[in-house]
Amino acid sequence: QVQLQQSGAELVKPGSSVKISCKASGYTFTSYDMHWIKQQPGNGLEWIGWIYPGNGNTKYNQKFNGKATLTADKSSSTAYMQLSSLTSEDSAVYFCARSRDYGYTHYFDYWGQGVMVTVSS
Amino acid sequence: DIQMTQSPTSLAASVGESVTITCLASEDIYGSLVWYQQKPGKSPQLLIYGATILEDGIPSRFSGSGSDTQYSLKINSLQPEDFASYYCQNGLSTPYTFGAGTKLELK
Numbered sequence: 001q002v003q004l005q006q007s008g009a010e011l012v013k014p015g016s017s018v019k020i021s022c023k024a025s026g027y028t029f030t031s032y033d034m035h036w037i038k039q040q041p042g043n044g045l046e047w048i049g050w051i052y053p054g055n056g057n058t059k060y061n062q063k064f065n066g067k068a069t070l071t072a073d074k075s076s077s078t079a080y081m082q083l084s085s086l087t088s089e090d091s092a093v094y095f096c097a098r099s100r101d102y103g104y105t106h107y108f109d110y111w112g113q114g115v116m117v118t119v120s121s
Numbered sequence: 122d123i124q125m126t127q128s129p130t131s132l133a134a135s136v137g138e139s140v141t142i143t144c145l146a147s148e149d150i151y152g153s154l155v156w157y158q159q160k161p162g163k164s165p166q167l168l169i170y171g172a173t174i175l176e177d178g179i180p181s182r183f184s185g186s187g188s189d190t191q192y193s194l195k196i197n198s199l200q201p202e203d204f205a206s207y208y209c210q211n212g213l214s215t216p217y218t219f220g221a222g223t224k225l226e227l228k
Binding site: 035044045046047059061062063095097102103104105106107108109111112113114 | 151152153154155157163164165166167170171172174176208210212213215216217218219220221222
């Protein structure tokens, strides 16, 4: 069955960077876009961007340009997101999610369990 | 960016009741509307995509409707496991945007 297993919680200092992972299994990793979504405590969901592991193509929410960098390793079926120049506003849970299409609709059918990133000195 | 406005923000209901949550898009999204359920400490779960298509394994008491800019999620005969937060999502164009959520609580 499809599983997205994310790395563990991170406590990082302001100004630093963090790289979190999302290991996919149960499907052909290179055939589906992988998306990343942010959720701040008590808040809603914010789309960060996607990567197509088949060729490494990416697309970002303009809001996260320069903040998030998405990469993927085909050999290990793992997607990564690096967040840089961290501030308290980056403290959140970050989800990876696989997407599928139905007509014009792009939707997220499988989600990772989420990674809590806490930015604190 | 397409703005998604969900209402109500919170809703209290009893087991067995029916509830409806609405989502208004700032422009026509041509039926590309997605609904998710999220329970505390868990990741969102896909319920409905394409405004009306029920994801495999989701109970038939969940249904979606709507077109253009106005969409709704209806839950018939609420079960204890349905008390959670619900989010709509613009699935048409990037940036994919979500409604702020509706928290469904037990009355």
